[in-house]
Amino acid sequence: MATQPDNVPVSDEKLVRAAQRGDMVAFEELVGRHRDKIYARAFSMMRNEDEAVDLSQEAWVKGWQRLKQFQGESSFVTWMTRIVINLCLDQLRKQKRHRSESIEMMEEESGGVERQMPVITVNPTERLERAELRQRIDKALAQLSVEHRTVLILHEFEELEYKEIAKRMQCSIGTVMSRLFYARRKMANLMAGYKREELS
């Protein structure tokens, strides 16, 4: 199912149609193709390897069960990414219920320390190799609060609009805007900090 007779890889669309008819081999091929991306999204949100593996697998199971609902408005991998994001958000909400109302939560609406940060005037990513840049971005993302990291991932990587983010995160558009603003400001300062460390 993975390749056609002339060794041209079968498209996702064909594999999806086959899987929709109950072909599990086709579905396995889709999992094989996109497993890293789905896992990576779960990991970026959860920052925990085991949780990311479990949630990404749960997403694939749900994907199989809901495959008939997939109409092809977006690509299959985008559709699957939305499923894993929703599962991660549910999991984060469950974890949040166990967390006490922290200072971080109280500060996030008013900006907390991010409001006092000076505006970064130099590009902290200049002359960085792409691999190093990605590494620094990942390091900085790991230092953000769950709420700031999530909103940044949904906006910058998933390219969702404010309204869609608010719906998924179950908060107001104003909260999304505020979280996104302070998440960006914190990212800018963290990246500038790494640059300063490098120069000193």
Next chain:
Amino acid sequence: MNQDQELKIQAFLDGELSEREARDVQHWLASDAQAQALVTELRTTTSYLKGNEAAVPLPETREFYWNKIQREIEHQEAAPANAARLPFWIAWRRYFAPLASVAAVTMLVLFSMKMNDIGLTDGPNGHLAEIENLSEHSSSLSFRSQKENMFVVWVYNKDQKNDETDLDSMDDTIVQ
């Protein structure tokens, strides 16, 4: 700059403002150096984030990862099928449970009567006893005749007992 203005600048950069609002922000930005610096910072941050998400490879082999998914799919597909069969067994359990309890009680009574040779009503021709059981809907009566070398158990519906007026006369007939 207050917080509302900062968020407005961000919304402008993200293309979330109406045309009119965007024009207003552009006019204001042209004369505000602090706002321009913030625009530069936000633009820079957005530009290096786009397309630079770290690639995180899955820490499991394809086969191992898929096997767990496949098992879970098969497990979940089997679950509704089992659930669909459940009402059949539940329905049968409703009949089996009282019958089994009556049979068990009867055996117990038979055994105790044989061991102790006692009864609630003894007559010259036989012995009649009411047997308790745990079912709230059914009850039973037993009759034993050593002379005839027989033992009979009547199982009846308690709810219908009052309607069946000839039950008492039947008892009389048996005991006499």
